[in-house]
Amino acid sequence: EEISVMSWGGAYATSQIEAYHKPFTAQTGVSVINVDADNPAAPIKAQVEAGNVTIDVVDLEYADAVRMCDEGLLEPIDPAILPAGADGTPAADDFLPGAVAECFVATIVFSTLYAFDESKFPENPPTTIADFFDTAKYPGKRGMRKGAKVNLEMALMADGVPAGEVYALLETPEGVDRAFAKLDTIKNDMIWWEAGAQPPQLLADGEVVMTTGYNGRFFAAAVAEGKPFKQVFDGQVYEYDGYAIPKGAPNMERAKEFIVFASQTQQLADQAKWIAYGPARKSSGPLVGLYQDGKTEMGPFMPTAAANLTNALPSSYEFWVDRDAELNERFNAWLAQ
Amino acid sequence: MALPVYASPLERIWHYTYLVICALIFLFLIAPILIVIPLSFNAEPYFTFTEKMLTFDPTGYSMRWYDLLLTFGMQNPDAVRDGAWWADAWNNAAWIRAAKNSIIIGAFSTLVATVLGTLAALGLSRPEMPLRRPIMAVLISPMIVPIIITATGLFFFYSATGLSGTYVGIVLAHATLGIPFVIITVTATLVGFDHSLTRAAASLGASPSTTFFKVIMPLILPGVISGALFAFVTSFDEVVVVLFVAAHDQQTIPRQMWNGIREQISPAILSVATILVIISIALLATVELLRRRSERLRGVTPR
Amino acid sequence: MTAKTGADRFVEFDHVQKSYDGETLVVKDLNLTMPKGEFLTMLGPSGSGKTTCLMMLAGFETATHGEIRLDGQPINMVPPHKRGIGMVFQNYALFPHMTVGENLSFPLEVRGLGKSEREAKIKRALDMVQMGSFINRRPAQLSGGQQQRIALARALVFDPSLVLMDEPLGALDKQLREHMQFEIKHLHESLGITVVYVTHDQGEALTMSDRVAVFNDGRIQQLAPPADLYERPDNSFVAQFIGENNKLPGTVEEISGDKCTVRLDDGEIIDATPVNVSQKGQRTLVSIRPERVEFKPEMMPEGAHTVDATVLEVIYMGDILRVVLRVAGSDDFVMKMRNTLGQTRLAAGQKIKVGWHPQDARALDPI
Amino acid sequence: MTAKTGADRFVEFDHVQKSYDGETLVVKDLNLTMPKGEFLTMLGPSGSGKTTCLMMLAGFETATHGEIRLDGQPINMVPPHKRGIGMVFQNYALFPHMTVGENLSFPLEVRGLGKSEREAKIKRALDMVQMGSFINRRPAQLSGGQQQRIALARALVFDPSLVLMDEPLGALDKQLREHMQFEIKHLHESLGITVVYVTHDQGEALTMSDRVAVFNDGRIQQLAPPADLYERPDNSFVAQFIGENNKLPGTVEEISGDKCTVRLDDGEIIDATPVNVSQKGQRTLVSIRPERVEFKPEMMPEGAHTVDATVLEVIYMGDILRVVLRVAGSDDFVMKMRNTLGQTRLAAGQKIKVGWHPQDARALDPI
Amino acid sequence: MADTTSTTAAAPLTTADGRSLKAALATAQSRAKRRALFLVLPLFLFIVITFILPIGQMLHRSVKNDGFSANMPAISAWFAENPAGTEPDEAAYAALAADLQAASAAKTIGVVGTRVNYDMPGTRSLFTSSARKSKDFVAPFKESLLAADAKWGDPALWGVMRQVSKTYSGNFFLAAVDLARDADGKIIRAPEDRRIYVSLFVRTFFMAGLITGICLLIAFPVAHLLATLPLRYSNLLMILVLLPFWTSLLVRTTSWIVLLQTQGVINNSLVAGGLLSEENRIQMIYNQTGTIIAMTHILLPFMILPLYSVMRPIPPSYVRAARSLGATSWTAFRRIYLPQTLPGIGAGALLVFILAVGYYITPALVGGASGQLISNLIAFHMQDSLNWSLAAALAAILLGAVLILYWLYDRLVGIDNLKLG
Numbered sequence A: 001e002e003i004s005v006m007s008w009g010g011a012y013a014t015s016q017i018e019a020y021h022k023p024f025t026a027q028t029g030v031s032v033i034n035v036d037a038d039n040p041a042a043p044i045k046a047q048v049e050a051g052n053v054t055i056d057v058v059d060l061e062y063a064d065a066v067r068m069c070d071e072g073l074l075e076p077i078d079p080a081i082l083p084a085g086a087d088g089t090p091a092a093d094d095f096l097p098g099a100v101a102e103c104f105v106a107t108i109v110f111s112t113l114y115a116f117d118e119s120k121f122p123e124n125p126p127t128t129i130a131d132f133f134d135t136a137k138y139p140g141k142r143g144m145r146k147g148a149k150v151n152l153e154m155a156l157m158a159d160g161v162p163a164g165e166v167y168a169l170l171e172t173p174e175g176v177d178r179a180f181a182k183l184d185t186i187k188n189d190m191i192w193w194e195a196g197a198q199p200p201q202l203l204a205d206g207e208v209v210m211t212t213g214y215n216g217r218f219f220a221a222a223v224a225e226g227k228p229f230k231q232v233f234d235g236q237v238y239e240y241d242g243y244a245i246p247k248g249a250p251n252m253e254r255a256k257e258f259i260v261f262a263s264q265t266q267q268l269a270d271q272a273k274w275i276a277y278g279p280a281r282k283s284s285g286p287l288v289g290l291y292q293d294g295k296t297e298m299g300p301f302m303p304t305a306a307a308n309l310t311n312a313l314p315s316s317y318e319f320w321v322d323r324d325a326e327l328n329e330r331f332n333a334w335l336a337q
Numbered sequence B: 001m002a003l004p005v006y007a008s009p010l011e012r013i014w015h016y017t018y019l020v021i022c023a024l025i026f027l028f029l030i031a032p033i034l035i036v037i038p039l040s041f042n043a044e045p046y047f048t049f050t051e052k053m054l055t056f057d058p059t060g061y062s063m064r065w066y067d068l069l070l071t072f073g074m075q076n077p078d079a080v081r082d083g084a085w086w087a088d089a090w091n092n093a094a095w096i097r098a099a100k101n102s103i104i105i106g107a108f109s110t111l112v113a114t115v116l117g118t119l120a121a122l123g124l125s126r127p128e129m130p131l132r133r134p135i136m137a138v139l140i141s142p143m144i145v146p147i148i149i150t151a152t153g154l155f156f157f158y159s160a161t162g163l164s165g166t167y168v169g170i171v172l173a174h175a176t177l178g179i180p181f182v183i184i185t186v187t188a189t190l191v192g193f194d195h196s197l198t199r200a201a202a203s204l205g206a207s208p209s210t211t212f213f214k215v216i217m218p219l220i221l222p223g224v225i226s227g228a229l230f231a232f233v234t235s236f237d238e239v240v241v242v243l244f245v246a247a248h249d250q251q252t253i254p255r256q257m258w259n260g261i262r263e264q265i266s267p268a269i270l271s272v273a274t275i276l277v278i279i280s281i282a283l284l285a286t287v288e289l290l291r292r293r294s295e296r297l298r299g300v301t302p303r
Numbered sequence C, D: 001m002t003a004k005t006g007a008d009r010f011v012e013f014d015h016v017q018k019s020y021d022g023e024t025l026v027v028k029d030l031n032l033t034m035p036k037g038e039f040l041t042m043l044g045p046s047g048s049g050k051t052t053c054l055m056m057l058a059g060f061e062t063a064t065h066g067e068i069r070l071d072g073q074p075i076n077m078v079p080p081h082k083r084g085i086g087m088v089f090q091n092y093a094l095f096p097h098m099t100v101g102e103n104l105s106f107p108l109e110v111r112g113l114g115k116s117e118r119e120a121k122i123k124r125a126l127d128m129v130q131m132g133s134f135i136n137r138r139p140a141q142l143s144g145g146q147q148q149r150i151a152l153a154r155a156l157v158f159d160p161s162l163v164l165m166d167e168p169l170g171a172l173d174k175q176l177r178e179h180m181q182f183e184i185k186h187l188h189e190s191l192g193i194t195v196v197y198v199t200h201d202q203g204e205a206l207t208m209s210d211r212v213a214v215f216n217d218g219r220i221q222q223l224a225p226p227a228d229l230y231e232r233p234d235n236s237f238v239a240q241f242i243g244e245n246n247k248l249p250g251t252v253e254e255i256s257g258d259k260c261t262v263r264l265d266d267g268e269i270i271d272a273t274p275v276n277v278s279q280k281g282q283r284t285l286v287s288i289r290p291e292r293v294e295f296k297p298e299m300m301p302e303g304a305h306t307v308d309a310t311v312l313e314v315i316y317m318g319d320i321l322r323v324v325l326r327v328a329g330s331d332d333f334v335m336k337m338r339n340t341l342g343q344t345r346l347a348a349g350q351k352i353k354v355g356w357h358p359q360d361a362r363a364l365d366p367i
Numbered sequence E: 001m002a003d004t005t006s007t008t009a010a011a012p013l014t015t016a017d018g019r020s021l022k023a024a025l026a027t028a029q030s031r032a033k034r035r036a037l038f039l040v041l042p043l044f045l046f047i048v049i050t051f052i053l054p055i056g057q058m059l060h061r062s063v064k065n066d067g068f069s070a071n072m073p074a075i076s077a078w079f080a081e082n083p084a085g086t087e088p089d090e091a092a093y094a095a096l097a098a099d100l101q102a103a104s105a106a107k108t109i110g111v112v113g114t115r116v117n118y119d120m121p122g123t124r125s126l127f128t129s130s131a132r133k134s135k136d137f138v139a140p141f142k143e144s145l146l147a148a149d150a151k152w153g154d155p156a157l158w159g160v161m162r163q164v165s166k167t168y169s170g171n172f173f174l175a176a177v178d179l180a181r182d183a184d185g186k187i188i189r190a191p192e193d194r195r196i197y198v199s200l201f202v203r204t205f206f207m208a209g210l211i212t213g214i215c216l217l218i219a220f221p222v223a224h225l226l227a228t229l230p231l232r233y234s235n236l237l238m239i240l241v242l243l244p245f246w247t248s249l250l251v252r253t254t255s256w257i258v259l260l261q262t263q264g265v266i267n268n269s270l271v272a273g274g275l276l277s278e279e280n281r282i283q284m285i286y287n288q289t290g291t292i293i294a295m296t297h298i299l300l301p302f303m304i305l306p307l308y309s310v311m312r313p314i315p316p317s318y319v320r321a322a323r324s325l326g327a328t329s330w331t332a333f334r335r336i337y338l339p340q341t342l343p344g345i346g347a348g349a350l351l352v353f354i355l356a357v358g359y360y361i362t363p364a365l366v367g368g369a370s371g372q373l374i375s376n377l378i379a380f381h382m383q384d385s386l387n388w389s390l391a392a393a394l395a396a397i398l399l400g401a402v403l404i405l406y407w408l409y410d411r412l413v414g415i416d417n418l419k420l421g
């Protein structure tokens, strides 16, 4: 017996294999096949629309999951089946707010933030999101993802908008204009990246002095490879990533079993041993221990660590679901100018 | 390309400039391939020449990524490297599996594309062929449709017909993409084909099939082989269709390269490339040697 | 030409027509009967349909109309590879990827002959064309003449009773060409095969053939043995196409049986043999072969007719001297003199008298 | 042949050597002087270096050694486009993407001629080759002979003083070929240009040239007017290459001045003219032209030498009859008879006596 | 054929009349025709089934989107009954409420919202949130709905809903050329700060043209060299041309990053060689220069091979003839050699242009802000925004342009002249 899980590949898939797949197989005897995709949302949508679903469990970003759930592409998951926390807290309370949705169970919190090359700024290193936009004080090229999402939020926060008001402001045309105006200030120093593997490479090559990127990747570069990259959690935008079940999955029951197994407190905490993404359960937080190298304490590197949340913004799926097309079009138009 | 004595100074200058330009263009063609080779021995997971590499410090170099090609995906990579370890690598290592898939899919799709394409080219090059232009247009259309469109279209179609996630599906898709190359090269070869040879064979008593295998085939073989090579490379370097229609156990080498690009791409892809480059140099050199040999046999004096 | 027995009607074209495009007839109503063992040449200018006829016989083209019979059997429905006809192509069509031996072995292999039998036949065929030592060469390593011989050997190796040759010597230079003409002719005689030979070189046709079919415009203009063709052409196309020909235009003054008198355009009156003229007053072209014209009185044939001529040019051609004369108002009257030691040398401008026997002056239809 | 003035030394090859690979000499020590207005033909077998010489003169190859002079000036340093030499290539090399008119216009345009002047010259050149109405066709729409004429017109349109032609008629059929030979010859005469003509057809060489240079193995074997070449060949290569030739091998018995006696291999003794033999006992080939052999006693020249002969075969060739004889043990002795009305008809097997004048029997070096 | 013979054998054979001759000819040729067709047929069917059908099906999506009409049947019916401009009455609101309830239950409201959102950004959540409240909707529905969200009274929204209630619409094509429909269904231009596709099409074709031009420029000397060298040398050099072919796109793109970036091999060498100061490192990548260099490299073999295969058989006698006629080497090249290579230039340019228009991976990785091409957006809509109808519309336009080019090429050069090595 086997089930297939579609995920993003690379180090992230490896962490899932270690933390979820292998123990699940050990416990149930069901082997788990890992399937890589660039963005699992597209093949899943295609599979469900074509009525040819081969995947049992899929790892999705929160916004995609909610949207696909609304479109009837995903199977609803009854929150009641989720296990209670190790400390007995019911699942509904133990998961971070919003981490469980109709068709989705979050496993991690990942963050888009910026990191810089410490060797470039030995004294007075940047500490705030505003510093990222301050090329006078911190000269050098910047890197950002080629797309509207996250960049607009960061621009507003750098412009002094408190995290809590970012989306309200972005709903208004003035807010969007303000965000683009802020981006304008560093447009000429910008190198746009496309794939998540690029930001550490850009830093390592010295092509940029600071760049936004996924925190897990920065962590791996800094800790595992010993690169002098320092992450700045100020102004980070974090979101959930987790499991869903495509509508019409061939092994529905096993899929649910797998999700229940994976979303246990210990499993979520275990994943952090392999990659620096925060667990989506409160009860997992204290269990997060050392990195696989056996000496690095993972806690401070979690996006969800209290110290890192002082000026942090949870990404709003509602906003992006509605405005995605419009703002990306504008972003592309802005880029082309 | 020797210069005649009466060449004017301008012509002389141009002649040498021309040679230099050509050399630069060849350098341009080959530089990205050459740069890959040292980088594949990088000790770090970046595509950068590190200080150590530049100073030829041996610690800057490692076989790490070649090793990864073997170990990645293995059940038990850290075990002693004995027979069982190699068996494990052979069966489970992701890159080895990808290589196997690439070769299987490439070979079969090349076969399908070459057989069907050669037959069709034979028909197309007959003077009595009706509606040649529109048919030709249809046959080479896979070359002119952006691949992303093809891939999505194929996905829906395969899902509806149950071909999705099967080897047959990928083979058919790759064959489709390779067919225009076969058609173009074989048709070009047939343009220069002396049709009196077929007639001669018939007059000597050979049936059409004997004529095909004994006379036509050996003579158009160079065109067929070059078409087949194109078809094979098309399949071997194709990622988008595989992305859409392949199942998880049908990952090919390029697909494996694209995996996990959100998180990390490692110089492992460079070591794969290095290995492939060496294989292809060997292959192309062999083909050239064979050609020279057959030329000698045919008594054609090399020009 | 009207034969009765099977062997006398070995190859038959019966009212054959052929069109490629459905608009023009390339072959128009071809009728031809060939006895076994004959060497028949199809001679004609480019585009006159010779190759087309050969291809229909070999089975590579289908007649649009009419029937072709081989040994009494209609062969329209027999595919080429079952007709058992040997064929030599203009460009030889030797298989470039096979050695000479393999080329010759090919027709035997497809007939399923055993190895030893094949080898014996190949050896015999190669010896026949004196190429025994070339068995392991490839076609590209042979000269044109050698390739030609191999093509011939290949067409003969499987003992076909009928062999077709389409301008097999067209690409060879003159010396080789003449040499090969004799070789082919002798093979035909020694093997007793039937040959249909296509050429547009009249010299070749005359030297080699039992009969020559002169083609023009999709029709056989005349079908006759070489000497008849040369000496008694049926019409002026044949006369002009075969050999060189002096043409003097004129009008028939008088005609009676095999004699006629023609008034040439400059007023001179000559005797001639009527061929395509039948009545007084008709326009005609009197045709006289250059070699039948004499200028030395002592060499003139009995009863020769003489006219005045002016030498315009003497062209040295080695074995002969070609003398261009002005005769009866025409500036391209040619006379051929053998280049011998005692030959009288003529010079341009010289005035002489030339003569010929009236039997050699043939009054043909004007064209 | 040793001229002094500039016009007499229009083209000069002075000890020219050429090697392509640095190992073998393709042209070995070539010396040649051509006066203005001459029609010189280079004749020789394939690979004898004719094209190479022409290419050196045109500037597409450089001589490895020696000097080539045009009008007294060394031209090694002059690029091809400044030599002002017209050239006709074997495959015509008409530009396929241009019409006939554009092809002819090309050399005029690159010389910067005005439109009206160009048009006039093109018209004149086309009229010269009688192709005036084809000005808007493309080369692919022309037959071989027509293409040839256009190539000729193109080489002449810019009034070069020297024209080179490399086997320009090689691809044409016999009739067209003969026609074009006369056209070229007449153009040469009427325009007064100097022509270097390459061919491997001896008939062509003899008919057209003022002088013929016979090439073999990278050397000029003989350079002489056609008649000299044919009648007084310097060596047996020339004798054999030019025209047909009967060869009787034997040994010199006696030699004195311009007379010698040769004992043929069957014991018969004949008189001959010594050419390349100088002493008694030397092996020799006695060469006799077929047309110099007679069999009718009344036609024999004074002092002719007669031998016994057996008729082996009589081949009908239209204007002549070719008689193959066995003479002095050799089976390929040929005699040519003019096909005239009163000609005695010979038959195979007949025994006759044939004779020739000793002056026509030339004792050459054996090869 | 046998009966043709028997019926007409008696007839005078001098000339068969044109008609029957044609008929006889047709019979004589039909077998040959069938044989030729029979050879092509398997592949033709293969391509039609494995390619033409799927592509057609895919492109169908550019005009068909039943996301609204299939899931909101009642309100769609109301739109069908009432002409445009009708004020939405209570019946309309009732139908809307019923549809919202049904869609909510069937979990298809997301599809509906997404569909409307394509034409009117910012409305998706209106549908999903109202659907969640739909259980509470009671008559009069107008008030009830307006109470749930005041946006339900927006005439623009009703206009958009009317448009998307049709299963087939050209709206995606309009969007693909930066047009839209206003509430009344009139075609208007998209807001200025969102006009992107037209300029991207323009840029894509410009870049593809530029890359084609550069490829031609640098492929020509190389192809010429290869065509004039003796075969034994040219075949070895040909390996250099073919090797890049065998190397993965990702690897080659990565190599170019390594070579071109500001701290890359080329800049470092220039700085080390003193040709460049540390501050003046050249920015060769993450801009159009990078795209052009990398794509030129990738597409160059597609230009060299057809050029080479056309140049190789051109005999040297043409140029020699031109020289002997008085042309300088340059004139001979320009007037004689170049025109004869035109089929090769045509084939290479066509191939390179088509491939360049369709590439998106390389521009995505090295193109930077200005390197985005239309294929990137097709891929974006295919894989990220999941707006497949818009992707199909963009693809259809691209395909149309490519087909026109292809047709032009066929007219000018002839598709039979397409050669590759």
Ligand SMILES: Nc1ncnc2c1ncn2[C@@H]1O[C@H](COP(=O)(O)OP(=O)(O)OP(=O)(O)O)[C@@H](O)[C@H]1O
Binding pocket: C020, C021, C026, C044, C045, C046, C047, C048, C049, C050, C051, C052, C053, C200
């Ligand atoms: N496949 C074909 N399709 C159309 N027309 C053809 C074809 N083959 C030959 N023809 C035409 O038929 C006519 C006769 O051609 P054919 O080849 O029989 O002439 P030929 O006598 O052999 O001439 P040649 O001496 O030039 O070989 C020509 O006008 C030719 O153009």
Ligand SMILES: Nc1ncnc2c1ncn2[C@@H]1O[C@H](COP(=O)(O)OP(=O)(O)OP(=O)(O)O)[C@@H](O)[C@H]1O
Binding pocket: D020, D021, D026, D044, D045, D046, D047, D048, D049, D050, D051, D052, D053, D200
């Ligand atoms: N470009 C070349 N490189 C090397 N050898 C050559 C070249 N061109 C000619 N040769 C050799 O030089 C010799 C003379 O060649 P050339 O072309 O001058 O002969 P030719 O007399 O014109 O013969 P043909 O009558 O066949 O044209 C031949 O042996 C030929 O192989």
Ligand SMILES: [Mg+2]
Binding pocket: C050, C051, C052, C166
């Ligand atoms: Mg023919």
Ligand SMILES: [Mg+2]
Binding pocket: D050, D051, D052, D166
């Ligand atoms: Mg030559």
